[in-house]
Amino acid sequence: xxxxxxxxxxxxxxxxxxxxxxxxxxxxxxxxxxxxxxxxxxxxxxxxxxxxxxxxxxxxxxxxxxxxxxxxxxxxxxxxxxxxxxxxxxxxxxxxxxxxxxxxxxxxxxxxxxx
Amino acid sequence: xxxxxxxxxxxxxxxxxxxxxxxxxxxxxxxxxxxxxxxxxxxxxxxxxxxxxxxxxxxxxxxxxxxxxxxxxxxxxxxxxxxxxxxxxxxxxxxxxxxxxxxxxxxxxxxxxxx
Numbered sequence: 001x002x003x004x005x006x007x008x009x010x011x012x013x014x015x016x017x018x019x020x021x022x023x024x025x026x027x028x029x030x031x032x033x034x035x036x037x038x039x040x041x042x043x044x045x046x047x048x049x050x051x052x053x054x055x056x057x058x059x060x061x062x063x064x065x066x067x068x069x070x071x072x073x074x075x076x077x078x079x080x081x082x083x084x085x086x087x088x089x090x091x092x093x094x095x096x097x098x099x100x101x102x103x104x105x106x107x108x109x110x111x112x113x114x115x
Numbered sequence: 116x117x118x119x120x121x122x123x124x125x126x127x128x129x130x131x132x133x134x135x136x137x138x139x140x141x142x143x144x145x146x147x148x149x150x151x152x153x154x155x156x157x158x159x160x161x162x163x164x165x166x167x168x169x170x171x172x173x174x175x176x177x178x179x180x181x182x183x184x185x186x187x188x189x190x191x192x193x194x195x196x197x198x199x200x201x202x203x204x205x206x207x208x209x210x211x212x213x214x215x216x217x218x219x220x221x222x223x224x225x226x227x228x229x230x
Binding site for chain 2: 042
């Protein structure tokens, strides 16, 4: 069975700094996909970035990037030049064919960006 | 721009009542999902539908029954609600079943409170 763990419950950072959110996962699949989603205060959940397990290069999307360490089953989300509006709950998730393609989420990390 | 719509936004009801939630997506996707998000923000898949056919039914109590009239609509009925059903119910869609790389698009959610 797939499992995704985010151990950081909440993080607070100063505006314009860089933050890293941790995520570790468990799977027996050789091919899988890792996602990060953001849930704003209004409850809206939006997709941020994806890492394909077979790709060695870390994915980047705007001011989001990933630190993919496959041997450690780790996929960290890095946000550079944080802004107040980055304050939200960030979810790590994984999808693999052996789990009937269901998206398995971590517990979420609440990020507060302060001026 | 919202492409996954859910009604109602909120619903307050008494234990034992029946409730229904509706979801519609305008993205032309084949696959739709129901998720439950509890008070601790944990997100769990409940049901997965592909082209109006039930594909995945997680360990969900029998009082929950999804229904899909076509691939753009997915409803959820809860017979005889219980206090532990209080949660946010999120609908999502993705292009097609088996496209594990694809992001999911989420609706705004329906917050259910059972008194």
